[in-house]
Amino acid sequence: MSSPFLKQVFNKDKTFRPKRKFEPGTQRFELHKRAQASLHAGLDLRQAVQLPPGEELNDWVAVHVVDFFNRLNLIYGTVSDGCTEHSCPVMSGGPKYEYRWQDEHRFRKPTALSAPRYLDLLMDWVEVQINNEDIFPTNVGTPFPKNFLQAVRKIMSRLFRVFVHVYIHHFDRIAQMGSEAHVNTCYKHFYYFVTEFGLIDTKELEPLKEMTARMCH
Numbered sequence: 597m598s599s600p601f602l603k604q605v606f607n608k609d610k611t612f613r614p615k616r617k618f619e620p621g622t623q624r625f626e627l628h629k630r631a632q633a634s635l636h637a638g639l640d641l642r643q644a645v646q647l648p649p650g651e652e653l654n655d656w657v658a659v660h661v662v663d664f665f666n667r668l669n670l671i672y673g674t675v676s677d678g679c680t681e682h683s684c685p686v687m688s689g690g691p692k693y694e695y696r697w698q699d700e701h702r703f704r705k706p707t708a709l710s711a712p713r714y715l716d717l718l719m720d721w722v723e724v725q726i727n728n729e730d731i732f733p734t735n736v737g738t739p740f741p742k743n744f745l746q747a748v749r750k751i752m753s754r755l756f757r758v759f760v761h762v763y764i765h766h767f768d769r770i771a772q773m774g775s776e777a778h779v780n781t782c783y784k785h786f787y788y789f790v791t792e793f794g795l796i797d798t799k800e801l802e803p804l805k806e807m808t809a810r811m812c813h
Contacts, residue, residue: 641781645789653793654740658732660789661748665722667782668758672715674773675766684711689760689803711761718754725751745795752795759783760803780811787812 647656672679687695687709696706697714699721709717726732731747733740741747762770762779770779787808790796801808 641785641788642792645785645792654744657745657748657793657795658740661751662726662732664752664755664782664786664789665719665726668755669719671762671770671779671782672719672758674775675762675769676712676715678766678769679712679715679761681710681712684761684765687711687714687757687761688765689757690764693760693803695757711765715758715761718757722751722755745793749795749797752790753797753800756786756790756796756800759786763804763807784812 645660647653687697688711689695694708695714697703697709697717698706699717703717725747729735729738731741731744763783767776770776783804787801
């Protein structure tokens with residue numbers, strides 16, 4: 597029998613962003629399969645994130661960034677009906693942390709927005725980054741840009757804020773749907789990955805520091 601979590605995901609009226617997929621036959625598709633196989637085999641998550649011998653770091657990172665985007669998109673989608681302008685007028689992670697949106701287009705200065713508006717812009721922005729061939733080249737042999745890991749750090753910092761908001765403001769919804777274990781596993785996987793490769797600033801991790809200490813150490 598399918599879980600309420602999956603039913604909720606597939607029965608929602610709103611359209612989820614299409615998943616970014618890897619083309620079969622490519623090196624990255626094979627890496628994606630290997631990463632998934634490690635998880636399904638129940639390999640310890642700390643080991644599962646480590647770079648396999650002989651593989652390129654940028655390829656390994658690219659595969660995981662796309663995977664985390666797809667998963668967080670799904671997780672936020674399941675709580676988004678309870679994340680409204682009224683319930684979450686500020687994009688925050690508890691009383692101490694407020695996030696302001698800034699981009700290269702409409703919001704050139706950090707701007708206070710509601711959580712649903714902020715998270716919508718965040719997901720759109722990440723989607724543009726991972727579909728940009730200049731940053732995430734899909735053709736085998738096309739080199740990654742020199743600033744690839746720098747671009748990834750910004751993406752991962754922003755994706756981490758989705759976890760912050762979901763855990764602090766919508767965890768009751770996650771628990772009610774019986775998807776706590778699933779979300780916790782996604783979080784641990786993300787946390788071990790970004791810390792393994794230094795892809796997030798320690799101060800970004802502050803809002804979930806106590807939970808992380810209980811869950812990941």
